[in-house]
Amino acid sequence: MDGAVNFLRVTLIRVFYAVILLIAVLILNFSLMHMAPGDVADTIAQAAGGIDAEALEQIRREYGLDQPFLVQLGRYIGNVLRFDLGYSFFYSDKVTSLILSRLPATLLLVITAQLLALVVGVILGVFSARKPNGILSHFVTFLALFGYSAPVFWTGLLMLVIFSLMIPIFPVAGMRDVTIEGGFFAQAFDIARHLVLPMITLSSIFLALYSRLARATMMEVLGSDYVRTAKAKGLTNRQVVYKHALKNSLSPVITLAGLQLSAVVSGAVLVETVFSWPGLGTLAFQSILARDTPLILGILFFSALVVIVGNLLTDLALRLVDPRVGGKK
Amino acid sequence: MTEPLLKVENLRIELTTRAGVTPVIDNLSFELGHGENISFVGESGCGKSMTALSIMGLLPEGVGRIASGSIQFHGEELTTASTERLRDIRGNEISMIFQEPMTSLNPVYTVGEQIAEVLRAHQGLSKKAAWDMAAELLDAVRIPNAKSRVGDYPFQMSGGQRQRVMIAMALACKPKILIADEPTTALDVTVQAQIFDLLRDLRRNTGTSIIMITHDMGAVAEMAERMIVMYAGRNAEIGPVDQIIDRPRHPYTKGLISCVPHIVANLTEERHDLTEVPGIVPSLQEFGKNRCLFASRCNLRTDECLRERPPAREFENGQKADCWHAEEL
Incomplete structure (x- = not known):
C-alpha cells in the first residue's frame, strides 16, 4: 500500500522530468537545424532548376523563415505543444500523420530486437556462467566479439546475401507481401516473416553486449555469500x-539495456535502410536528403520520445x- | 556409550590448486553428542570452515573434495550420500550460519520469504503457513515487531538483525546440528554478546547441538563443552574446554590461550604482558608433510618434531594432543 503510493509518486516525478528533458531536446534540435546551411527554399529552388532572388525571398516569407531565430523557435515549440509538428512540403502531408504511419513499424522492430537481445542474451549468459569452461561459454565469448565488432549494416548485407541467394527462406525486403490475402493471423504471420532478418541484424550487437554482461554478473552472483x-x-x-x-x-543488464535503447533506435535507421523496412529510419533518411526541416525535426522529436519513454520504463x-x-x- | 550424533573419522580433504593437490584437512577425527556444543578454534586458514562445509556437502565444486575418511550423521554416511539426500539434510537436519551477515542474505527478497522458503522446501508448508511461521521465528530470535518486520528487505536491517534472521532461517526446521561459522566476527561487541545469549537460549530450548567455529577464546569458554584446536589442517588438541584452558597439552593451544587477556588474568596474576604466538602459519606447500607443522614456531622443538608427524597422545581427563612433548607441558 505504502509502496504503491510511493511508486506512483516517483513515477509522476520522473514523468515531469521527462517532459522538461523533451522540451530541452526540442530547443536543441531546432537550434542545430537552424544553424545548418540551406533550407527548404534552397531545395525548392534547386528542384525548380534555379529561381531568382525575389522568388526565394517570397518562399522564405511564406514558410516564416525570414523571422528572427527566437520568434521561429517560440512558434515551433508552441506548435509542438499543441501537437502540431508542421507540414512536410516534400511529402505534401502533415508531419504528425507521416510519422504516425511509420512509427508502428519502427517500434515493432526496435522493441522485438531489444527483447530478443535481452532474452537470448540473458539465457546465453546464465547457461555459460554455470559452466565457465564449457563449449557454450566459449561460444558466447566468440559471439560477443563478433557481434560487437561487426557493424550493423555489414551484418545486414551479410544476411541479405545469405538469405536471398543461399537459403531463401525469409523475405529480405519490405514489411509485408501485397499478394498475401487472409485474416489477421495470415497478415501477422507475413509481417513476422519479414521481421526476422531485420530484427536479428539489429539485435546482434546488443545480444553480444547483454550476453557478455549477463555472463559476468551471473558468475559473480553465483560466487556470492547469499547463493552459498x-x-x-x-x-x-x-x-x-x-x-x-x-x-x-538482472539489474545490471536492465540498466545497460536502458542506456543502449538510444543506440538501438539509431541502429534501426541503418537496418531499415538495408532491409527497406518502412519505418521512421527510412523516412528520416529521405527527409534529410530532401532537407525537409519540419519532418527531420519531427522524427528527431519522436526518436527522443521513444528513448525517454524507454528510459522511464527501464x-x-x-x-x-x-x-x-x-x-x- | 551411546551412538554420537555426528562422527567424523580420519577426514582428509584435498584442495586442487595451481600448485597441486594440498590436504587442507589431514586426518581429522571428532564426535559430537546430542545437545553438545563443540568449538573449533584456530587461526585463519587452518581448515575450520572447510570442515564445516564438508559436513554440509558444500565444498567448492571442482576445487575441494573429500579424499578419504568418513562423516557419519546418525550412523548414516554423508561422504557417499547422494546429492538429493544431502539436499534433504541441508537446512533441515544440519544447518549453518555464516560469518558475513551483511552479505549472506539475498538482497532482493524479503527476510520473511527467505525464511519461509526453507519451511516450504523441507516441511512442505503452504505459502501462508510458512509466512506465519517465519514471523514467529523472527519473534523467537528477538526481533522487535516481528510481525511487521517480516516483510522487510535485508537492507532495511542492521548487521545484528540480519544475523538473527540467519539464525531464524537456520533453526526453522529444528535441525539436530547447527554449524555457526564465526557468527559474530563481523558484529560489534555488544551485539556479539546478544547473539551468544540467543544461541545459548535456543540451544537450551531446542536441544540442538552446535558446532561453533571461532577464534574467540572467550566465546569458547562461555559457550562450549568441548573444543578442538586446529593447526594447518590438523588436529592440535581436543578435549573438554575447562581442562584445556586449565592445562593445555599442545604448545599452540598454550600460545592461543595466553593471547587472551582476561583468561590469562584468571590463571596467573603476575603476568601482565600480552603474549603472541611468534611466526606465521605454514604455506599450503607445507601441508601434508610428515613432520610437526607447528615446529617452526614452537620453543619446545626437538629433532623428532621435524622428523615425524606427532601421534595423538591421550590423557585420562579426555584431552588428546598431537604433540611429541604433550606430557611435558
Whole structure:
C-alpha cells in the first residue's frame, strides 16, 4: 500500500522530468537545424532548376523563415505543444500523420530486437556462467566479439546475401507481401516473416553486449555469500540459480539495456535502410536528403520520445527487480 | 556409550590448486553428542570452515573434495550420500550460519520469504503457513515487531538483525546440528554478546547441538563443552574446554590461550604482558608433510618434531594432543 503510493509518486516525478528533458531536446534540435546551411527554399529552388532572388525571398516569407531565430523557435515549440509538428512540403502531408504511419513499424522492430537481445542474451549468459569452461561459454565469448565488432549494416548485407541467394527462406525486403490475402493471423504471420532478418541484424550487437554482461554478473552472483546461503538451505540447483541468482544478476543488464535503447533506435535507421523496412529510419533518411526541416525535426522529436519513454520504463523496471533502488525506507 | 550424533573419522580433504593437490584437512577425527556444543578454534586458514562445509556437502565444486575418511550423521554416511539426500539434510537436519551477515542474505527478497522458503522446501508448508511461521521465528530470535518486520528487505536491517534472521532461517526446521561459522566476527561487541545469549537460549530450548567455529577464546569458554584446536589442517588438541584452558597439552593451544587477556588474568596474576604466538602459519606447500607443522614456531622443538608427524597422545581427563612433548607441558 505504502509502496504503491510511493511508486506512483516517483513515477509522476520522473514523468515531469521527462517532459522538461523533451522540451530541452526540442530547443536543441531546432537550434542545430537552424544553424545548418540551406533550407527548404534552397531545395525548392534547386528542384525548380534555379529561381531568382525575389522568388526565394517570397518562399522564405511564406514558410516564416525570414523571422528572427527566437520568434521561429517560440512558434515551433508552441506548435509542438499543441501537437502540431508542421507540414512536410516534400511529402505534401502533415508531419504528425507521416510519422504516425511509420512509427508502428519502427517500434515493432526496435522493441522485438531489444527483447530478443535481452532474452537470448540473458539465457546465453546464465547457461555459460554455470559452466565457465564449457563449449557454450566459449561460444558466447566468440559471439560477443563478433557481434560487437561487426557493424550493423555489414551484418545486414551479410544476411541479405545469405538469405536471398543461399537459403531463401525469409523475405529480405519490405514489411509485408501485397499478394498475401487472409485474416489477421495470415497478415501477422507475413509481417513476422519479414521481421526476422531485420530484427536479428539489429539485435546482434546488443545480444553480444547483454550476453557478455549477463555472463559476468551471473558468475559473480553465483560466487556470492547469499547463493552459498541458498545452497546451505537445501534448495535445489534450479531454485538457487533461477530464483536467488538470476534476479540479482538482472539489474545490471536492465540498466545497460536502458542506456543502449538510444543506440538501438539509431541502429534501426541503418537496418531499415538495408532491409527497406518502412519505418521512421527510412523516412528520416529521405527527409534529410530532401532537407525537409519540419519532418527531420519531427522524427528527431519522436526518436527522443521513444528513448525517454524507454528510459522511464527501464527505471521503473529496475525498481521492480531490486527493492534497494528508489526511496523506500 | 551411546551412538554420537555426528562422527567424523580420519577426514582428509584435498584442495586442487595451481600448485597441486594440498590436504587442507589431514586426518581429522571428532564426535559430537546430542545437545553438545563443540568449538573449533584456530587461526585463519587452518581448515575450520572447510570442515564445516564438508559436513554440509558444500565444498567448492571442482576445487575441494573429500579424499578419504568418513562423516557419519546418525550412523548414516554423508561422504557417499547422494546429492538429493544431502539436499534433504541441508537446512533441515544440519544447518549453518555464516560469518558475513551483511552479505549472506539475498538482497532482493524479503527476510520473511527467505525464511519461509526453507519451511516450504523441507516441511512442505503452504505459502501462508510458512509466512506465519517465519514471523514467529523472527519473534523467537528477538526481533522487535516481528510481525511487521517480516516483510522487510535485508537492507532495511542492521548487521545484528540480519544475523538473527540467519539464525531464524537456520533453526526453522529444528535441525539436530547447527554449524555457526564465526557468527559474530563481523558484529560489534555488544551485539556479539546478544547473539551468544540467543544461541545459548535456543540451544537450551531446542536441544540442538552446535558446532561453533571461532577464534574467540572467550566465546569458547562461555559457550562450549568441548573444543578442538586446529593447526594447518590438523588436529592440535581436543578435549573438554575447562581442562584445556586449565592445562593445555599442545604448545599452540598454550600460545592461543595466553593471547587472551582476561583468561590469562584468571590463571596467573603476575603476568601482565600480552603474549603472541611468534611466526606465521605454514604455506599450503607445507601441508601434508610428515613432520610437526607447528615446529617452526614452537620453543619446545626437538629433532623428532621435524622428523615425524606427532601421534595423538591421550590423557585420562579426555584431552588428546598431537604433540611429541604433550606430557611435558
